Amino acid sequence: MENNNLEKLIEELKAVTPLKKTTEVGDIVLVVxxxxxxxxxxxxxxxxxxxxxxxxxxxxxxxxxxxxxQNVVWTLRTAQMTGQEIFTMGGEKRFVQAVSxxxxxxxxxxxxxxxxxKSSPKGTLKRVK
Numbered sequence: 001m002e003n004n005n006l007e008k009l010i011e012e013l014k015a016v017t018p019l020k021k022t023t024e025v026g027d028i029v030l031v032v033x034x035x036x037x038x039x040x041x042x043x044x045x046x047x048x049x050x051x052x053x054x055x056x057x058x059x060x061x062x063x064x065x066x067x068x069x070q071n072v073v074w075t076l077r078t079a080q081m082t083g084q085e086i087f088t089m090g091g092e093k094r095f096v097q098a099v100s101x102x103x104x105x106x107x108x109x110x111x112x113x114x115x116x117x118k119s120s121p122k123g124t125l126k127r128v129k
Contacts (some may be wrong), residue, residue: 002101005094006034006084013039023047023060023081027098031064032091041065050075060096072129 010032017030027044046061057075064070078095080087082098 006032006095009039010086010095017081018100018102020100021082023096028065028098028101029062029081029098031062032095033115034082042096044072044098047081 010061013030013032018088020027023029023044023111027045029044031038031040031042033039036073042062042064044060045063046059048059048061050057050059053075055077056075060074060076060081060083062072062074064072074081074096079085081096083095086093086095088094118128
């Protein structure tokens with residue numbers, strides 16, 4: 001990917017993917033990587049404060065939903081694990097943000113739910129002979 005292609009891709013993904021402003025254990029996150037070029041989902045298994053650092057850094061346990069499943073632990077700041085900033089690992093750009101998939105208790109309260117569909121009244125079907 002060229003320098004700005006990752007940023008463009010992330011903007012396009014944000015336009016079509018319902019994303020959360022927070023990341024919690026049990027969330028599904030969208031993971032985008034510049035090199036290797038990856039676009040995948042991961043499950044957040046743990047979030048623990050990294051006591052070895054002065055600032056607020058977190059050890060995030062992720063299971064990448066690939067075949068086979070891959071377990072990793074990334075050490076990120078809050079802004080990095082919530083999609084507020086693109087970060088680098090080993091000199092390569094990465095992006096992580098939780099996805100709002102609409103499961104009870106996992107909705108984004110700022111996202112407006114769709115209007116319920118109105119059912120058609122009884123008797124609108126006509127018998128064809």
